[in-house]
Amino acid sequence: xxxxxxxxxxxxxxxxxxxxxxxxxxxxxxxxxxxxxxxxxxxxxxxxxxxxxxxxxxxxxxxxxxxxxxxxxxxxxxxxxxxxxxxxxxxxxxxxxxxxxxxxxxxxxxxxxxxxxxxxxxxxxxxxxxxx
Ligand code: THU
Numbered sequence: 529x530x531x532x533x534x535x536x537x538x539x540x541x542x543x544x545x546x547x548x549x550x551x552x553x554x555x556x557x558x559x560x561x562x563x564x565x566x567x568x569x570x571x572x573x574x575x576x577x578x579x580x581x582x583x584x585x586x587x588x589x590x591x592x593x594x595x596x597x598x599x600x601x602x603x604x605x606x607x608x609x610x611x612x613x614x615x616x617x618x619x620x621x622x623x624x625x626x627x628x629x630x631x632x633x634x635x636x637x638x639x640x641x642x643x644x645x646x647x648x649x650x651x652x653x654x655x656x657x658x659x660x
Contacts, residue, residue, distance in 0.1 A: 529640070533602070536561055537633050540604040542571035543584065544635065545628035550574060551581075557606045560592055563599040568592040585617035593624070602629035610640030618649040622657060 536559045544557025551574050558570040568586030583604060592600070603621065604614055612632050613621070621628055628645040630643045646652065 547571035556584035560588040
């Protein structure tokens with residue numbers, strides 16, 4: 529784990545402080561590092577209409593993609609207990625970066641998993657399956 533990786537975890541912890549999670553009280557922060565080194569932060573944003581909620585990982589991803597960035601190296605995701613990305617977030621990240629490095633940590637910076645997205649979403653469905 530390099531100092532750049534540690535900085536990514538710190539950026540995710542920082543983002544978690546902006547989480548809007550009044551219903552679950554489960555605060556999530558994400559920091560997605562693009563191939564050019566730019567870091568996009570995200571936090572979960574809940575809604576009184578519960579399914580409208582968006583996860584921290586997808587907030588970070590849509591911020592990047594909507595700015596024209598589509599190549600990523602790593603994402604750090606932090607919660608109080610080392611929760612891993614939900615299936616919807618895994619799928620959305622897989623679209624752009626099946627080999628993305630996932631660093632799952634807690635608010636103290638303790639790392640629970642440090643692996644590739646393709647290991648968390650085995651045999652994932654991606655854009656190549658729609659080529660014809
Ligand atoms: N959550 C995330 O932000 N990322 C995940 O991958 C798992 C779940 C959020 C959604 C909701 O605000 C809260 O955690 C509880 O599910």
